[in-house]
Amino acid sequence: MTDTPSRILVVDDEPSITDFVSYALKKEGYSADVVNNGEDAFAYASKNNYDLFILDIMLPGIDGYELCRRLRAKTNAPVLFLSARDTELDKVVGLEIGGDDYLAKPFGIRELIARVRALLRRGQGAEYPGASNAITASGITLDEDAHTASGDKGDIDLTPREFELLACLMKSAGKVVSREDLLRDAWGWEYLTETKTVDTHVKRLRDKIAAAGYDPSLVETVRGYGYRFKA
Amino acid sequence: MTDTPSRILVVDDEPSITDFVSYALKKEGYSADVVNNGEDAFAYASKNNYDLFILDIMLPGIDGYELCRRLRAKTNAPVLFLSARDTELDKVVGLEIGGDDYLAKPFGIRELIARVRALLRRGQGAEYPGASNAITASGITLDEDAHTASGDKGDIDLTPREFELLACLMKSAGKVVSREDLLRDAWGWEYLTETKTVDTHVKRLRDKIAAAGYDPSLVETVRGYGYRFKA
DNA sequence: AGAGCAAGTAACATCGTGATTACAACACCC
């Protein structure tokens, strides 16, 4: 799985975001360094060879755009921008300057990882051979690239949320996942939604699983703790 | 397991809570310091390198939020918030400020330890997904991730309380655990329940063990002292 | 053997949790 884990530099001034992102990356097996301003970022980038940069656009001192320009002079590693709000302007500017992708806050942990994986793969051919983009458990296969869920009885038509929810559950198949964890991982960082909302989505997910001819009890409820996808 | 025990600072003005928390942490092998106000907390944090902070939100003087902000300027050690009641507002504010997790009172000892462990693990780079935390004794295995109790005759279906109870007993397999200890460990801090209640749950637990085909006398009663899981 | 106490057992009331439904807000697509 990890011949040499890809090295990633995360640049953001908000600790809550860097914590979240580095937590997500490390959980996924990447090696992540964190700095909270552009100057340090540049210094770190000079000393180490990073495979990917994740930059907030809004930074004290050197902002994300400027930092990206300077990094471009040194390296051709891909750059993923983070932006506080989903303004089209930021996106356009970011991509013009040489950013390779763009993610608006708030974003989910899995969306982040998906982008990161895509960028790393794009850049260096077969960088991550072990990391397949499909999860399979109990006869259901989730294709994260195609965003489809299928099995021997055909596809299950899912909304984005339902897909993320199922992905989180299947990724931890056999283990209980709490509503809080589901909110954090499937809904995203800074989840302001009620944990009760998860219940509703689980219900909808089960309905669709059943409608497609599969066993809705694949999503087990563990009273008092959360939900668990049958292993 | 313990090369160097992680150092934890507990900040709360209620002695009943600090007692409970530090007792729980030390029992688990962590090194815990206790202070009861924000000023002392900051002074301690300046002198020592802590791996984790556990802060009550309601504090005399500097409150938990403010303290967290100041700590963030000094260290990137994770912060676990405690809150009197499960108010959604507290949660949002806490996480925005840079708290890493959130625990509403009243909480159980095992839930506390689980969070602490998760936070400390998160900080130290890689996660080891393969390492499941399971307890095995006398042919029964408790899988804390899956929240299942099983053996060669299949699963034992347990309610949350029964699971916690069995976990406490199995964790001290071969040793007598008093009803008071069981209440504290399985029920949580601020156990206002009768010790007699433990008897009822032991009965129910034994019934379920027997119903699943196992030997209910695995849970032995030690007259005058408490219960003991057969080693 | 019998008193006294500890534990087992059963029954019951209450509470909490999750399932379910309905509805409102919102985004997106034509």
Next chain:
DNA sequence: GGGTGTTGTAATCACGATGTTACTTGCTCT
């Protein structure tokens, strides 16, 4: 801009879990 599909929240319902009480059983010590 209208319409459709998606998403979050509130209200309701039903059932299982929990704690307590009362009663029974059984051990222990004199």
